[in-house]
Amino acid sequence: MTEAAAFYILTGTVLGAALVVVLSRNIVHAAVSLIPVLLGVAGYYVLLGAEFVAAIQILIYAGAITVLILFVILLTEGATGLRVRQRNEQVPLGIIGSGALVFLLITLLTRAPWPPAATPLPTYNPGAVGQSFLTAYVLAFEVTSLVIVACLVGAIVIARREE
């Protein structure tokens, strides 16, 4: 019962704040209301027994990415004024496209016969995640670190002021 209540409160928070993110005319309001979306998704992870993923979500998404986005909004302030038109002329197309997608996804995903889980989720998640990362998915782990290095170097090179 409490799980259902928590789920519906989280869903209301996430979807309401996500609508503010895509609809708000003020770009700073949109960026700030990204935070409740990300924290609500972290709440989903806690409900699903993924506390470690929830902690990483709060640290990286709600902590780092939101601050980065706000900084870029401040740095590009000439283009973010309230009188600047924020939406293009594709609003009807966007409504049709995303409406069709959500209809298709819900129809497909709720009708598919998902097999029930054979074993319960391991209770101590961080240990299991670490085991999995360093045994079966070690290649993904290493490639991810390579991508991070490439991204950091690339971001510095692109954003650097040319002499």
Add this chain to the structure above:
Amino acid sequence: MIGLAHYLVASALLFAIGLFGVLTRRNAVAILMGIELMLNAANVNFVAFTKYVSPELVRGHVAALVIITLAACEAAVGLALVISAYRHLETVHVDEINLMRW
């Protein structure tokens, strides 16, 4: 009783909202925010499937962590591109950045 379908429907709605933002925003930073919403929706699906369908090796948690890392990378490079475009073209609106249009 909350089951797999609840999470799938919620994440489908979140993904559609993010797609609407990507399709209709002019500001490149707002488009990046829409992409973040869509990545989060995919992550919710991965973690929900891990609990309800396939808990072996906590595969979905591994996938979600990799996606969060790559989303941080994507945000860093994307925002660097936005700053560079603003410095050269004085705009961050994607329909005005048309230097390479024929």
